[in-house]
Amino acid sequence: MHNDAHFGTRAVHAGQAPDPSTGAVMTPIYMTSTYAQPTPGEFKGEYDYSRSANPTRTALEANLAALENANHALTFSSGCAALACILHTLTSGDHVVVCDDVYGGTFRIYDKVFKQLGIDFTQVDMTDLNATAAAMTDRTKMVWIETPTNPLLKVIDIKAVADIGHAKGAFVCVDNTFATPYLQNPLDLGADIVSHSSTKYIGGHSDIVGGALMTKDDELHERLKFYQNAVGATPSAFDCFLLLRSTKTLHVRMQRHCESGRAIAEMLEASSKVKSVVYPGLPSHPQHEIAKKQMRDFGGMVTLTLDTDLAGTRRFLEALRVFTIAESLGGVESLVDHPAIMTHASVPAEQRAQLGIADSLIRLSVGIEDIADLKADIEHALSAI
Numbered sequence: 417m418h419n420d421a422h423f424g425t426r427a428v429h430a431g432q433a434p435d436p437s438t439g440a441v442m443t444p445i446y447m448t449s450t451y452a453q454p455t456p457g458e459f460k461g462e463y464d465y466s467r468s469a470n471p472t473r474t475a476l477e478a479n480l481a482a483l484e485n486a487n488h489a490l491t492f493s494s495g496c497a498a499l500a501c502i503l504h505t506l507t508s509g510d511h512v513v514v515c516d517d518v519y520g521g522t523f524r525i526y527d528k529v530f531k532q533l534g535i536d537f538t539q540v541d542m543t544d545l546n547a548t549a550a551a552m553t554d555r556t557k558m559v560w561i562e563t564p565t566n567p568l569l570k571v572i573d574i575k576a577v578a579d580i581g582h583a584k585g586a587f588v589c590v591d592n593t594f595a596t597p598y599l600q601n602p603l604d605l606g607a608d609i610v611s612h613s614s615t616k617y618i619g620g621h622s623d624i625v626g627g628a629l630m631t632k633d634d635e636l637h638e639r640l641k642f643y644q645n646a647v648g649a650t651p652s653a654f655d656c657f658l659l660l661r662s663t664k665t666l667h668v669r670m671q672r673h674c675e676s677g678r679a680i681a682e683m684l685e686a687s688s689k690v691k692s693v694v695y696p697g698l699p700s701h702p703q704h705e706i707a708k709k710q711m712r713d714f715g716g717m718v719t720l721t722l723d724t725d726l727a728g729t730r731r732f733l734e735a736l737r738v739f740t741i742a743e744s745l746g747g748v749e750s751l752v753d754h755p756a757i758m759t760h761a762s763v764p765a766e767q768r769a770q771l772g773i774a775d776s777l778i779r780l781s782v783g784i785e786d787i788a789d790l791k792a793d794i795e796h797a798l799s800a801i
């Protein structure tokens with residue numbers, strides 16, 4: 417229905433017509449595992465068992481597909497389950513090229529789970545297109561891009577890397593968790609699959625763990641849907657309902673995340689206590705031009721390196737009152753992460769050092785609280801270093 421409408425209208429309505437039996441405006445939570453069959457083997461539409469399909473999930477999947485300009489979406493019980501679903505389409509001997517600065521859990525699933533099954537992977541700095549092309553082999557079946565990356569917020573040229581992958585016959589996936597479909601639509605830039613941890617901005621309230629995959633490709637969708645059902649890491653109807661409630665405000669929340677993210681980045685860049693700030697919206701960002709080309713705005717994630725040691729960094733973190741020290745990101749509340757100790761502890765120390773994840777590096781997820789309070793909180797914590 418509303419697929420030609422603008423983003424905010426799709427966010428509120430796509431996939432959700434009033435319930436035909438009652439007129440309920442909000443999609444009901446269909447807490448059922450199974451469905452009555454009038455005669456064996458005959459059932460309504462696609463509904464025979466809730467691992468395979470559930471009406472609340474169908475509504476969410478249609479909504480998410482509309483937000484990514486996709487034809488199909490599949491949802492999962494976590495972002496990692498969505499990634500695992502894609503990896504199940506590969507077989508032993510296949511090779512994957514992955515950007516170097518990926519989410520810690522993404523690195524772990526490649527390195528500790530699928531490598532054992534014979535799927536090789538090579539990590540490469542995808543801001544370097546020559547190095548990316550050189551990492552492809554005759555066995556490369558898939559390219560995994562995350563942009564902006566986590567936690568260094570490198571911006572990868574999706575179209576350029578997709579062209580490199582397609583020239584080798586590989587399919588190209590983009591983890592769009594940090595940007596969200598509000599800021600960037602990888603499928604329109606040539607990607608074959610978009611993946612999300614809906615735990616983050618899509619959920620937006622730090623109350624849900626979930627994942628999603630979107631594609632325009634019918635055949636790829638059918639293969640992924642097979643694994644979604646066969647492996648079975650599907651979300652509950654209740655989680656789907658909460659996510660439907662979340663996507664209705666995605667555009668409004670993202671506007672504020674972007675506005676405040678920029679304000680905090682500018683403030684930090686001007687501080688003598690801060691060695692460097694990474695924010696794709698700052699002209700000082702090394703890939704600012706690519707960010708301007710493929711993103712509509714620059715999001716709420718800000719990474720900074722304090723001009724101090726680990727002890728000073730701890731004093732800064734412990735002095736914060738509005739920002740909460742916690743893993744995760746993308747919620748309405750501001751969070752702060754120390755990647756080396758927290759989210760990226762599973763990345764070997766040597767590789768962390770190589771990537772530039774120093775002990776004084778901090779990642780902010782700027783929430784939607786009043787910007788004056790966020791600024792005052794950071795000013796106060798900087799004075800505690």
Ligand SMILES: *Cc1c(COP(=O)(O)O)cnc(C)c1O
Pocket residue numbers: 494495496497519521522562566591593594612613614615616625626627
């Ligand atoms: C959190 C996250 C994931 C993993 O998602 P879960 O929902 O925690 O399983 C994957 N990619 C990125 C970029 C993330 O931030």
